[in-house]
Amino acid sequence: MRLIKTVKYVGEMELLSGLSIKGSGNDLSIGGADSEVIKNPITKMPYVPGSSLKGKMRSLLELKYGKLGSEKKKGQLIEDSTPCKCGRKDCFVCTIFGAHMKPGAESAPTRIIVRDCDLSEASVNLVKAIPLENGGFLEEKAENIINRKDGTAGSPRVMERVPAGLKFDVNIVLQIFEGDNEQEMKAKVEEALSLIEDSYLGGSGSRGYGHVKFTGEWV
Numbered sequence: 474m475r476l477i478k479t480v481k482y483v484g485e486m487e488l489l490s491g492l493s494i495k496g497s498g499n500d501l502s503i504g505g506a507d508s509e510v511i512k513n514p515i516t517k518m519p520y521v522p523g524s525s526l527k528g529k530m531r532s533l534l535e536l537k538y539g540k541l542g543s544e545k546k547k548g549q550l551i552e553d554s555t556p557c558k559c560g561r562k563d564c565f566v567c568t569i570f571g572a573h574m575k576p577g578a579e580s581a582p583t584r585i586i587v588r589d590c591d592l593s594e595a596s597v598n599l600v601k602a603i604p605l606e607n608g609g610f611l612e613e614k615a616e617n618i619i620n621r622k623d624g625t626a627g628s629p630r631v632m633e634r635v636p637a638g639l640k641f642d643v644n645i646v647l648q649i650f651e652g653d654n655e656q657e658m659k660a661k662v663e664e665a666l667s668l669i670e671d672s673y674l675g676g677s678g679s680r681g682y683g684h685v686k687f688t689g690e691w692v
């Protein structure tokens with residue numbers, strides 16, 4: 474296979490609500506580690522791992538196009554919530570995002586590279602202006618789990634989240650190989666981003682976290 478070129482989607486992701494990255498995704502589950510935004514250990518600045526963004530893009534496309542993984546049980550095809558692992562050349566999910574657990578699939582190689590999203594320079598300057606005494610710019614939000622049986626509050630936890638209004642740099646690369654439909658691939662990437670806008674990124678989305686907006690262009 475011949476690599477013809479690489480194209481890049483370069484832009485920004487603006488937080489319209491607070492963002493919590495490490496969430497269980499299950500609003501009723503407790504007992505795990507508290508949700509925490511991932512921070513660069515050197516700069517202490519929060520960032521969105523490329524794997525988080527890529528995973529969300531993929532799973533929302535799979536949901537929309539009925540591409541979630543499935544396996545045969547007792548002769549019946551049972552859908553599960555794992556990523557598509559068909560590995561077929563005509564499967565856009567496996568072609569763009571890679572066949573799940575199948576590195577040598579005919580759809581290989583994976584076309585997309587999603588870089589980590591760092592805080593934009595303007596947002597870094599914004600948060601650097603905030604004094605650290607009050608715990609810095611990360612919001613700490615105390616939440617309780619209400620026991621549905623007796624209405625008592627238990628297991629209080631502190632959620633750390635990146636406040637609304639900050640922006641992250643977005644950098645997505647598509648490798649275009651001979652025979653690839655470049656326009657379709659770009660359209661699917663854009664569609665995935667717009668599906669995230671209609672959904673959420675990170676943990677606790679059903680409670681209003683992770684509402685984001687993308688702006689960017691192909692270069």
Ligand SMILES: [Zn+2]
Nearest residue numbers: 557559564567
């Ligand atoms: Zn597939």
